[in-house]
Amino acid sequence: MxxxxxxxxxxxxxxxxxxxxxxxxxxxxxxxxxxxxxxxxxxxxxxxxxxxxxxxxxxxxxxxxxxxxxxxxxxxxxxxxxxxxxxxxxxxxxxxxxxxxxxxxxxxxxxxxxxxxxxxxxxxxxxxxxxxxxxxxxxxxxxxxxxxxxxxxxxxxxxxxxxxxxxxxxxxxxxxxxxxxxxxxxxxxxxxxxxxxxxxxxxxxxxxxxxxxxxxxxxxxxxxxxxxxxxxxxxxxxxxxxxxxxxxxGGKNAAVVLNDADLETAVPLIVSGAFRSAGQKCTATSRIIVESGIYDSFIKKLSYALSNIKLAPALDSEAYLGPVASASQYETVMSYVHMASEQADILAQGPPLSGDQDGYYIRPIVAAGVGAGHPLIQEEIFGPVATVLEAADFEEAVALCNQSIYGLSASLFTQNLSHAHRFLDEARAGMVRVNQETAGVEYQSPFGGMKLSxxxxxxxxxxxxxxxxxxxxxxxxxx
Missing domain, CATH: 3.40.605.10 (Aldehyde Dehydrogenase; Chain A, domain 1)
Structure with a gap:
């Protein structure tokens, strides 16, 4: 003890x-x-x-x-x-x-x-x-x-x-x-x-x-x-x-996925950014903005990836995510899970905890079907909940990315060098990354955000x- x-x-x-x-x-x-x-x-x-x-x-x-x-x-x-x-x-x-x-x-x-x-x-x-x-x-x-x-x-x-x-x-x-x-x-x-x-x-x-x-x-x-x-x-x-x-x-970080993105690279990184540590990172991916041309194929791959991650006790070496940290954290995050179930479409959900151990476990979910001003899109949840928005093109995707009171981290997935450099210039976040997850930054690099972050x-x-x-x-x- x-x-x-x-x-x-x-x-x-x-x-x-x-x-x-x-x-x-x-x-x-x-x-x-x-x-x-x-x-x-x-x-x-x-x-x-x-x-x-x-x-x-x-x-x-x-x-x-x-x-x-x-x-x-x-x-x-x-x-x-x-x-x-x-x-x-x-x-x-x-x-x-x-x-x-x-x-x-x-x-x-x-x-x-x-x-x-x-x-x-x-x-x-x-x-x-x-x-x-x-x-x-x-x-x-x-x-x-x-x-x-x-x-x-x-x-x-x-x-x-x-x-x-x-x-x-x-x-x-x-x-x-x-x-x-x-x-x-x-x-x-x-x-x-x-x-x-x-x-x-x-x-x-x-x-x-x-x-x-x-x-x-x-x-x-x-x-x-x-x-x-x-x-x-x-x-x-x-x-x-x-x-x-x-x-x-706080942060409400966006991962933007363009039509030319390598989905074999993008999907695992987005899942990691959203759901490692049960989403309890200020840099966690909580908004996923997908260009229309690949929307369906992206959701299919994302759903498959999410169905194969492991929710388990923290000391399980194979745990992809564990419980949220406390009873109050559980109540807060579950209020958004209920909101998503009632007001949005649930596109994907991770498997439940195997076994009957009591703990503050929340299955990771991906939601869609709400507008850019909805609380699921605008409020920091700090849990394993991510919401998808569809964008017609690069310009709309960047505009949606910047439509937040926060500006901590943002990432773009693309093979287009012009779009990559434009995103680094135009995204209003303190840390911007291309073909990398939103979460984390190397210890020798400056860490911090813009706006209310x-x-x-x-x-x-x-x-x-x-x-x-x-x-x-x-x-x-x-x-």
Missing amino acids: KNSRNWIGGEWIEPTAGECAVINPSNTKEQVGVLHLSDSSQVIQAEQAAREAYGPWSGLSGPVRAGHLERMADLLQSKSGDVANLASMEMGKPIAEMRGEVSRGVNLLRYYAAEGLRANGAVIPSSEQNVLQFTRKVSLGVAGIITPWNFPVAIPIWKIAPALICGNTVVWKPAELASLTATRLAELFEEAGLPPGVINLVIGKGSQIGKAMLEQTPLDAVSFTGSTSTGLGIAQICAKRNIKYQTEM SSHTREQGQAALDFFTELKTCAISYR
């Missing part, structure tokens, strides 16, 4: 503001652990510990900070199976995917460790003689990190690692549904020898702990991933307090270093 704990100033503290059972979404009769909830006083304590640790940590050289990240990576890699199993049991992601996510976390730590040995500024010519003028990227201070449950390892690390290598310290508030995994990661970071107070973990409800972090502590930056409504509220608070912020929020900053790659630093211009006359 696992228990969540706070890690503040290098000390382990068991919160006492309440507790609840952590239930395995693959088997609701199994309790994975106990979630202990914090009160606002521990958030304040965590920020103070991070503030105290900031001076010594930011004063270390880049290579020394890099060494800490390398040791964190080594330990995470050595314990990857343990971390993946716990995370799959806690939030329901299939174990094969979770192992890949942990591996991504290791790679992220190594990638940002390498940044400790690279240049962090530029020399600028001066109009005066004998003046050296240059820029430096300097740390911000204490960063508040607020992470979701759907990527319980990768998203925290892709925020924390760049924050640390830039010289910041961290107060980390994970989602309740990922708190056991967060505690395990913090245990590994402690074992790796990270100095006390550099990372501080606080477990609790976002409405209480997140609110206290934003309103009662003097943070210097906030990085958030979660719902659009919460992200917009965070942006308002941070703007009012002049706290640097980034918010990665993002606060117009980017995570991962070199872009993360820009967020977690500010630029200082320096000049010295030596005559």
Whole structure:
């Protein structure tokens, strides 16, 4: 039985503001652990510990900070199976995917460790003689990190690692549904020898702990991933307090399939983008826009592919998708399944769970027969539900793709080079891809969206270093 704990100033503290059972979404009769909830006083304590640790940590050289990240990576890699199993049991992601996510976390730590040995500024010519003028990227201070449950390892690390290598310290508030995994990661970071107070973990409800972090502590930056409504509220608070912020929020991502697409390539990638992780990715394919000339053949191939994927418990190594993460998530997604059954045409549905195990399982479905303004087309579902629209030509397909308040990811399937380049230019999304699925982006590449998907900053790659630093211009006359 696992228990969540706070890690503040290098000390382990068991919160006492309440507790609840952590239930395995693959088997609701199994309790994975106990979630202990914090009160606002521990958030304040965590920020103070991070503030105290900031001076010594930011004063270390880049290579020394890099060494800490390398040791964190080594330990995470050595314990990857343990971390993946716990995370799959806690939030329901299939174990094969979770192992890949942990591996991504290791790679992220190594990638940002390498940044400790690279240049962090530029020399600028001066109009005066004998003046050296240059820029430096300097740390911000204490960063508040607020992470979701759907990527319980990768998203925290892709925020924390760049924050640390830039010289910041961290107060980390994970989602309740990922708190056991967060505690395990913090245990590994402690074992790796990270100095006390550099990372501080606080477990609790976002409405209480997140609110206290934003309103009662003097943070210097906030990085958030979660719902659009919460992200917009965070942006308002941070703007009012002049706290640097980034918010990665919702998506309603479209895969566009043109008449000349290679369907043998397109269909598996669209099924993967829509239904891996039970559709619980902000980059998941939830709209499929198909040109009229291949509509029938595409639907036939899609139906066949969907009928052959496996819905199974998360620890089944052959599971294509597992359960959704929680009872509330199940209720929300099922409301859209019922909507699709009542207001749309169900074109395809995956097979049911084999066996009689209790869990939050939802059969993946593909619907059609609704207009472009329908909730199935416009609202983020965050589950294994995708809806098809038919387009007369490329121009209409791109227009439908852009008809959304979101703009995170979009993909096009075609063999036409002109259409490919036009799509990269015309699709209003932060990540656009041709002959690839909408879900995912490589860790060395910037991640983020347009419109209501993002606060117009980017995570991962070199872009993360820009967020977690500010630029200082320096000049010295030596005559």
